[in-house]
Amino acid sequence: xxxxxxxxxxxxxxxxxxxxxxxxLGLSVIFGxxxxxxxxxxxxxxxxxxxxxxxxxxxGLDPMLSVPLAAAILFVFGYALxxxxxxxxxxxxxxxxxxxxxxxxxxxxxxxxxxxxPDPQAINIxxxxxxxxxxxxxxxxxxRAYAAIAAVAISGLLLGFFKYSRTGKAIRACADNYLGAQVxxxxxxxxxxxxxxxxxxxxxxAGCVLLLLIEVHPYLAPGYTLLAFVIVxxxxxxxxxxxxxxxxxxxxSEALAAIVLQPSMKSAFSFGLLIxxxxxxxxxxxxxxxx
Amino acid sequence: MMGVNFLADLTIKGKAxxxxxxxxxxxxxxxxxxxxxxxxxxxxxxxxxxxxxNLMLGFAGLLSLGHALFVGISAYLAAYGFSVLGLPPVISVxxxxxxxxxxxxxxxxxxxxxxxxxxxxxxxxxxxAELVRIxxxxxxxxxxxxxxxxxVSEGDRKGVDLINLRGHPFxxxxxxxxxxxxxxxGCRTLLKSKLGYYWQAxxxxxxxxxxxxxxxxxxxxxxxxxxxxxxGVAGVFYAFYQxxxxxxxxxxxxxxxxxxxxxxxxxxxxxxxxVLGAFILTPLGxxxxxxxxxxxxxxxxxxxxxxxxxxxxxWGLVVSLIVLFKPRGIWPWLSDKLGFCRTEGD
Numbered sequence: 001x002x003x004x005x006x007x008x009x010x011x012x013x014x015x016x017x018x019x020x021x022x023x024x025l026g027l028s029v030i031f032g033x034x035x036x037x038x039x040x041x042x043x044x045x046x047x048x049x050x051x052x053x054x055x056x057x058x059x060g061l062d063p064m065l066s067v068p069l070a071a072a073i074l075f076v077f078g079y080a081l082x083x084x085x086x087x088x089x090x091x092x093x094x095x096x097x098x099x100x101x102x103x104x105x106x107x108x109x110x111x112x113x114x115x116x117x118p119d120p121q122a123i124n125i126x127x128x129x130x131x132x133x134x135x136x137x138x139x140x141x142x143x144r145a146y147a148a149i150a151a152v153a154i155s156g157l158l159l160g161f162f163k164y165s166r167t168g169k170a171i172r173a174c175a176d177n178y179l180g181a182q183v184x185x186x187x188x189x190x191x192x193x194x195x196x197x198x199x200x201x202x203x204x205x206a207g208c209v210l211l212l213l214i215e216v217h218p219y220l221a222p223g224y225t226l227l228a229f230v231i232v233x234x235x236x237x238x239x240x241x242x243x244x245x246x247x248x249x250x251x252x253s254e255a256l257a258a259i260v261l262q263p264s265m266k267s268a269f270s271f272g273l274l275i276x277x278x279x280x281x282x283x284x285x286x287x288x289x290x291x
Numbered sequence: 292m293m294g295v296n297f298l299a300d301l302t303i304k305g306k307a308x309x310x311x312x313x314x315x316x317x318x319x320x321x322x323x324x325x326x327x328x329x330x331x332x333x334x335x336x337x338x339x340x341x342x343x344x345n346l347m348l349g350f351a352g353l354l355s356l357g358h359a360l361f362v363g364i365s366a367y368l369a370a371y372g373f374s375v376l377g378l379p380p381v382i383s384v385x386x387x388x389x390x391x392x393x394x395x396x397x398x399x400x401x402x403x404x405x406x407x408x409x410x411x412x413x414x415x416x417x418x419x420a421e422l423v424r425i426x427x428x429x430x431x432x433x434x435x436x437x438x439x440x441x442x443v444s445e446g447d448r449k450g451v452d453l454i455n456l457r458g459h460p461f462x463x464x465x466x467x468x469x470x471x472x473x474x475x476x477g478c479r480t481l482l483k484s485k486l487g488y489y490w491q492a493x494x495x496x497x498x499x500x501x502x503x504x505x506x507x508x509x510x511x512x513x514x515x516x517x518x519x520x521x522x523g524v525a526g527v528f529y530a531f532y533q534x535x536x537x538x539x540x541x542x543x544x545x546x547x548x549x550x551x552x553x554x555x556x557x558x559x560x561x562x563x564x565x566v567l568g569a570f571i572l573t574p575l576g577x578x579x580x581x582x583x584x585x586x587x588x589x590x591x592x593x594x595x596x597x598x599x600x601x602x603x604x605x606w607g608l609v610v611s612l613i614v615l616f617k618p619r620g621i622w623p624w625l626s627d628k629l630g631f632c633r634t635e636g637d
Contacts, residue, residue, distance in 0.1 A: 085611075085615070088615055089614060089615070089618070092614075092618050093559075094354060094409055094410055094413075095348060095354050095551070095555060095559065096555065096614055096618055098354075098356075098413075099551065099552070099555050099610065099614055100610075100611055100614040100615070102548055103607040103608075103610040103611040104611065105607075106603055106604075106606070106607035106610075107603075107604050107607035107608060107611070109603075110599075110600035110601070110602075110604040110607065111600065111604055112600075113599055113600030114598065114599065114600040114601055114604065117599075118599065218600075222544060222545070226417065226544065229414060230418075233411075233414060264425070264428065264429070265425065265429065267421065267425060268421075268422055268425040268426065271418045271422045271425070272422060274414070274418045275401075275415065275418050275419070275422070278405070278407055278414065278415050278418070279401055279405050279407075282405065282407055282411060
């Protein structure tokens, strides 16, 4: 294997990893604040992909332009889901919450199967096969570059929102100290719903840009749920920068595993990494220490 | 002895109910169809697995989302032993269960030694199950993605050969029933033994249990060992009942989730909950398939309509409703209502 094969694989992995990072951000935000493990994560993202697919087929809209719309719709979906259903199981043990979200995931997968059928569907846009050639040997797909740029921009917006806006600070206050947040008069239920909405919006955006890179079908979802877990745990559950770093790490290690071992072994690599991190640094690479 | 103990919690009404259910189950092959027997066999099989999973979460507070791993490696070992080495399952069940237990011990050792708790432990079990699934995908000698098949001859489905586990579907049905009953009685004995009380103490408050001098690490390991051992026995049964094993359909995360559903719906931590849960969910899924077919055939809904996914959609809805409205599970509620148990929820 020569240097340029490696460089191309790593560049591809880096760009894909940024999209993974955006998706994992959605999981991380929800776990970090509401302490709910969203087992319907990949499913909500695939909803975003299907939304972008419909917009493309119906209006000829570029998936990049569907991003704000998908984010808005899934924000409303996430807000409603948290305030009407998930808030009701907040006091139940972990496994009941897991079961509820797994049941929601099953409903989303099979609902989309009912509507869109089982076959993989791809879109073809004008720049699908274009690429940026950097120098003579480094070739980067245009779609992948655009997807990564969008992912970075949205992640940046989100980090800014949580760091500087009043609502973002209030949400972080809820995460730090639930009782304290209630005492100072924050509407915790509303902020939790807002957080779930933001997490789902992230997934909507990630789903739209991911449609540029891969075909969509209902059974794609569970794999992405697991992938996001791996990323978030490696990065550190609840740490937003950790999710991005974890995404890049997994994207690049998958790309490496695909050329060094076999493409079908790439997720074995991620799970191996997950086990190592769980054993050696359970709080994740960027996480704060565990309780 | 075990059997007598086992009935001690039930009231007269409860005993009558149990007797009635046993009578129905035992007589089932004489008056129902072969389709119902196949559904009932799978239901009993899931009841065994539910019991095994419940032993970890319901008794000792350890959430496993990788139970398919224990079932799967044991199934693969027994199937490989039979199809390639000609080893009958009565012999291969021992190394198969041992392998499942060793896998459980490995996960348990790593998890407890590095104090990985709660959701993190669940993810560790998923990670191991997925790793093994992908590895088996690439292991040519046990079939890889092509699958591993057990030899079946025409005469096999007629006789009763318990040594080689070849025979009529009724044989598998009764075998599943015996195994389910033994598992139930075994779990009852464990739960009421010193071990069971240690587990419950650890489940309710690990720090307090440790302060009282319970060796938390050791007793959690026992929970994993018993649980993975039972799952291993079920795995051998599965291999010989199914006759074909594929990495995705054996180790997939869907399989692990399927195992958790019965006990959660029936009632985590109770003895009859996992059984009841299996008897609600499996027939529900099959019933929905039948209902959709019936509606199509009778022309109430357009037969040309593609309804893939409708069944699981409704099924997901039912599970969500149970979580929202009966979060302790159906069994504790039902046994209170009907007065089946002396001690609540057992």
